Amino acid sequence: xxDVAVVAFTQAPSVRRDLDRNEVEIxxxxxxxxxxxxxxxxxxxxxxxxxxxxxxxxxxxxxxxxLDAVGAWPPVCESHVEMDGAWALYEAWVKIQxxxxxxxxxYGFGKPSMGDLxxxxxxxxxxxxxxxxxxxxxxxxxxxARICLEKGVCTERDMAERAVRDRKNAKDNPFxxxxxxxxVDGILKDPFVVSPLxxxxxxxxxxxxxxxxxxxxxxxxxxCKRPAWIRGFEHICEPLDLxxxxxxxxxxxxxxxxxxxxxxxxxDVAELSAPFTHQEILIxxxxxxxxxxxxxPSGGALAANxxxxxxxxxxxEAASRIWDGSANRAVAHATSGPCLQQNLVCVLEGD
Amino acid sequence: xxxxxxxxxxxQTKHAAKRIDVSMAxxxxxxxxxxxxxxxxxxxxxxxxxxxxxxxMFEGVMxxxxxxxDAVGGAYKPMLRVHTAGxxxxxxxxxxxxxxxxxxxDRVLCVAFEKQSESNATWALSISMPFSVATVVGAGxxxxxxxxxxxxxxxxxEEIGIQVAVKDRLNALKNPYAHLQLADITxxxxxxxxxLWDPIRYLExxxxxxxACAMVMAKESIAKRASKPVAWIHATEMRSEPTMFSGxxxxxxxxxxxxxxxxxxxxxxxxxxxxxxxxxxxVPFSWYEPMWMEGMLISDTNQGWKMTESGATALDGDxxxxxxxxxxxxxxxxxxxxxxxxxxxxxxRGMAGEHQVDGAKKALGHxxxxxxxxxxxxIVGSEKP
Numbered sequence: 200x201x202d203v204a205v206v207a208f209t210q211a212p213s214v215r216r217d218l219d220r221n222e223v224e225i226x227x228x229x230x231x232x233x234x235x236x237x238x239x240x241x242x243x244x245x246x247x248x249x250x251x252x253x254x255x256x257x258x259x260x261x262x263x264x265x266l267d268a269v270g271a272w273p274p275v276c277e278s279h280v281e282m283d284g285a286w287a288l289y290e291a292w293v294k295i296q297x298x299x300x301x302x303x304x305x306y307g308f309g310k311p312s313m314g315d316l317x318x319x320x321x322x323x324x325x326x327x328x329x330x331x332x333x334x335x336x337x338x339x340x341x342x343x344a345r346i347c348l349e350k351g352v353c354t355e356r357d358m359a360e361r362a363v364r365d366r367k368n369a370k371d372n373p374f375x376x377x378x379x380x381x382x383v384d385g386i387l388k389d390p391f392v393v394s395p396l397x398x399x400x401x402x403x404x405x406x407x408x409x410x411x412x413x414x415x416x417x418x419x420x421x422x423c424k425r426p427a428w429i430r431g432f433e434h435i436c437e438p439l440d441l442x443x444x445x446x447x448x449x450x451x452x453x454x455x456x457x458x459x460x461x462x463x464x465x466x467d468v469a470e471l472s473a474p475f476t477h478q479e480i481l482i483x484x485x486x487x488x489x490x491x492x493x494x495x496p497s498g499g500a501l502a503a504n505x506x507x508x509x510x511x512x513x514x515x516e517a518a519s520r521i522w523d524g525s526a527n528r529a530v531a532h533a534t535s536g537p538c539l540q541q542n543l544v545c546v547l548e549g550d
Numbered sequence: 551x552x553x554x555x556x557x558x559x560x561x562q563t564k565h566a567a568k569r570i571d572v573s574m575a576x577x578x579x580x581x582x583x584x585x586x587x588x589x590x591x592x593x594x595x596x597x598x599x600x601x602x603x604x605x606x607m608f609e610g611v612m613x614x615x616x617x618x619x620d621a622v623g624g625a626y627k628p629m630l631r632v633h634t635a636g637x638x639x640x641x642x643x644x645x646x647x648x649x650x651x652x653x654x655x656d657r658v659l660c661v662a663f664e665k666q667s668e669s670n671a672t673w674a675l676s677i678s679m680p681f682s683v684a685t686v687v688g689a690g691x692x693x694x695x696x697x698x699x700x701x702x703x704x705x706x707x708e709e710i711g712i713q714v715a716v717k718d719r720l721n722a723l724k725n726p727y728a729h730l731q732l733a734d735i736t737x738x739x740x741x742x743x744x745x746l747w748d749p750i751r752y753l754e755x756x757x758x759x760x761x762a763c764a765m766v767m768a769k770e771s772i773a774k775r776a777s778k779p780v781a782w783i784h785a786t787e788m789r790s791e792p793t794m795f796s797g798x799x800x801x802x803x804x805x806x807x808x809x810x811x812x813x814x815x816x817x818x819x820x821x822x823x824x825x826x827x828x829x830x831x832x833v834p835f836s837w838y839e840p841m842w843m844e845g846m847l848i849s850d851t852n853q854g855w856k857m858t859e860s861g862a863t864a865l866d867g868d869x870x871x872x873x874x875x876x877x878x879x880x881x882x883x884x885x886x887x888x889x890x891x892x893x894x895x896x897x898x899r900g901m902a903g904e905h906q907v908d909g910a911k912k913a914l915g916h917x918x919x920x921x922x923x924x925x926x927x928x929i930v931g932s933e934k935p
Contacts, residue, residue, distance in 0.1 A: 200653075221679075247790075253633075254612035259605035259674045260635055263920050266792040274805035277790040277924075278641055281606065281613055281633040290630065290645060296652035297552040322612040326668075327573060330611075436599075436629035438620035454626060536616045541629065 203295050204419035204426030205547060207412040208515030209233040213376040213405035213503035216312040222256055226268040226308045226408040233304070233410045237422055241270060244412075245300035247277040248291040250284035250307040251507045254322060257313050265308065276300070283307055284409065284511030285472075285533035285543050291413050292432060301415045302422075307508035308408035316404050316506075324537065325439060336537065337401060341393040343446045343538045344477040348395055352447045355395060358476035359383045362399035362501060365479075369498025376403050376503045402474035407505025409512040427518035427529070431459030431546035434533075439540055446538055449478075452485035455544040456530075466492045467526035470513035472500045472533045481539065482532055496520060510534065514545050521549045552651035554934060556773035556780040557895040558766050559589025565729040565761035565880035568667040574614060575621035578661045578762045581885075582622045585659065585764035590777065593623035596766070597655035602632040602642025602662035603884030604919075607674035609665055622661050622764075634790075636832065636919025638662065639887025640926030643765060643915075644786045647928075650767045651783075657772060662888035663762035664881075671758060671883065687747070689834065690755055694747035696922060697837040699801040701749065704852035706840060708749070712740045713858055714836035715754045715878060721865055722875025724904035729759045729880040754836040754878075761882030763889045770934075781895035781930040784912070785816035793921040800922055806845035809925040814847070817929040822848050822914070826929070828870040828897055828907040829914040830890040834877045839863060843871075846916060846927075865905065873897065873905040887917025891928055898932040 209232040211225050234240065247269055251262045262279045269275065276299075280286045284307020291303035311319070317335035324330045347353050360383055369378035386399045412422065419426040435451035437444050444450075456462065469492050473479035479501065488494060495501075497516040500509050510533025517529035527550060533543040561584025563569070569577055578601075586592065599622055601615040611617070615631040634641040639662040646660035672688035700706065719735045722728035735753070743752040773780045789809035791798070810822075819825045831846070833839045840854035848869065849857050857863050863871035872878070874893040877886050894915035896902040902910075912931045918924060 252613065253606050258677050258679055259607045260920060262633070263635060263793055263923070266790055266923075271790055271792050272795070274789040274791040274803075274808050276788050277634075278632065278645065278788060279634050281615075281631045286630060290648075293645075293648050293652045293654060296654065297648050299552070299648070319612065322610070323616060325617045326609070326611045326614070329617075434628050435626055436616075436619050436624055438625045439617040440620070451626065535613070540616060 201296055201415050202428055203292055203413055203415050204423065204428045205411055205514060205518035206414045206419050206423035206426050207233055207237045208518055209236065210374050210409035210512055210515065211407045212374045213407040213505050215376065215404060217310065217406040222261065222308050222310045223264045223268050225310065225406060226265060226306060229408045229410050230268050230306060233412060237412055239412065241275060244302050244304045245276060246291055246294045246303040247275050248287040248303065248305050249279050250282050250287040251309060252281055254319055255309045255311050255313060255506060283507050283509065283533050283535055285514055286434065288411060288413065288511055288514060289432060289434060289543065292429060295413060295415050301418050303413040305413060305511065306408065306410035307511040309505055309507035310406045311404050311506050312406050337393050337396060339537045340475045341396045344395050344475065346446050347477045350447050353477055353480045355387060356383060357480055358400055359387050361476040361479045362386060365495050365498045365501040368496050369502035372497045374503060375498045376405050378498060378502055396475065400476040402500045402504035405503050405505040407508050409508040409515055411511060411515050423522065425522055425524065425549055427521035427547040429545060430548045431461065433458040434543035436541040439536060441538060449481045449485040449539045449542060452482055452542040452544060455542055456486050459544045459546050461530050461544060461546055462487050464528055466528055466530050468492065468496060468517060468520045468529040469494045470497060470499060470517040470531045471495055472510045472513050474500050474504055476501065478539055486530060510543065517547050521547055553653045554770040555647050555650040555767055556782045557930065558768045558773050558776050558780050559585040560765050560892045560896055561585030561588060562727050562763045562889060562892065563761045564727055565759040565882055567758060569760035574609065574665050575618055577665055577760060578618055578663045579621045581762035581764040582659060582661050585766050589766035591657065591766065595657050596623055596659045598628040598649055598658050599624035600630045600632060600642055600646040600658060600660040602638045602888065603664055604636065604638055605674055607669065608671050608883065609668045622659060634919065635924045636883065637887050637917040637924040637926040638919065639885050639889060640891055640915065640917030641788060643888050643891040644788060644926055646767050647783050647786055650769050657766060657768045659764060659766055661762060661764040662885040664884040665760045666758040667760050690747040690750055692921065693835055694750050696801050697749060697835060700837060700841050704855060706855040710840060710855045710858050711749060711754050711836040712737050714839045715740045717864055718872050718876045718878040721873055721905055722879035725874045728875040729757050750835050756834040756877045756881035759880050759882045761880060761885050763885040763892050765892055779899040779932065781898045782934050784929040784931050784935040785813050786928045787813035787816065788926045791923050793923055802845060803922050805923060806925050809927060810847045813927050813929060823869060826912050826914050827910040828873060829916065830874060830893040831871055831916045832877055832887060832890055832918050833872060834881065836878060839871060842916065870907050873902060873907060887926065890917055891915035895930045898930050
């Protein structure tokens, strides 16, 4: 495997509703800032890859206008996944591994405020047998949380602790949306949104975008004093059908973590993309994290959840901890699909 | 640096206006099972799955790969979903190939599909968004002015579009998987068909199809052991440019020219007309055959139509194009690009049946999409590069 590193990261502030800008207008300053930071011009970038969803924009081919943010002229070598930008980063990493590229630009963007997100997500289910029942995303997660509580996998207090921790961490993150000092006892008094989930158990709905530069070998060292080298990278997809999965654990994360070598050495920092508190617990366990790991120093997905960019942002945030020297080994996680169906794990190291 | 990679298995469905006998999952599984059988391997041999399709609104399912993954053996495996507009089928093949070329996986299955009968593509392509220019004309309305631009520049006679429409439908009669089977097609019949978007007549445009295509790619050590001929990947290339800006040549975009130059350079081709034996080109409207002969640098500028006129692009010509019947005969949009790539591979494997070009050793697969702005292509060969 070639040495490939995350060398730069920019993001838009996550907001509940960006009234003034469309998806691309949110993306433009993010990509401009990334180019300014690195001094890279389009001709220095060998491959561009992005992640977004037509259904968030409410338009077929919504990603096409992302090319306007890149300023793709002269024409660029480019691809797009209808997935979170974390998977776009995976594709870019593959292109660098095969020798097709040295430097890649990756971005993810989403504006879920264009529609009613929990209901929109019902369109992501089996269209013949599940979608006609219109189960919204929060209700499906609540089913999973209920199973976890009844099987003794976690308690409501464990879940609230994650919310308190992430919101507290997010106070240091100017791009986060939900932040502040809360107490477990305080937030447990809140009413249920969908039992057993309270508001704090659910990630916010966020409009946002993020972008990353990947570079190989010496090129990475030129672009970054302390590159965040990708030492393990895997993603696994489970079947969608909830009835054939064990919802009290994340098997796909376990497999991906094993293949990515998460457990080989101590993890200093973890950035998790779990959009519900009980899911954050499941991911922590699937990754085998313990008290020795600082979890979600950015606040994670529970503090800012720009769909299609949130996973890519986790990789960017984890890399940032390597760059500033506060971590030497970090793991970033991204998820997609109902109840943690598909998961990606990326291990980053400073040395 | 890239690992040598080959196509070892190909499968496609019977394409039709409505495949009401299968669900989306059944459709892609039909193609995938045929690809596995051709590759002489089982679901367990597949390391990763790549799924491609055009906009999700074409079926009305958001990220349908999530519910489809299981149907093509993707449970507990890595799965990627590619979407690069009309070129997506080609891009899907390229991503799958990259996973092997990068040395990450040994065998990768890619599947691309569209089940147009479950929604309405022209509706999905005509959504008007706030503060943006709404053409609300579907694909035909979008491309008709570009075709008129080409006709004006090149002096291409009206007969050319008709000639391509007839040629591709006659080729489709030799392809049992093709959607349209118009045994009685004549130039007069095409000329008499209704004008949809001047100059595109009804019979000069592609059908709306349900269909899927699948391929298995494998690394060299596996491909060498295959009992059937394989198609070695000589080069892949992609280019994209923005939809509209002042001065953009939409008739002959720079992205196609850059893509072609780079593809041939990587494949070691200096004279594509001579060195490539046949090509499957994305031609959704008949006029795009001569346009892409120029866009792929196979013909000189404004001369592409002379290749059609002289019969060079016919099945028995010196540069056969769309031997399978092409997009004009089957158009499951998301799969149409992968079908072009797959048909190119079938030709160099000598497994194209009745529409086989004798002795084809090197073939071009091509797809384009968006506002003539996304291009993905590959060169495959019977011999290693």
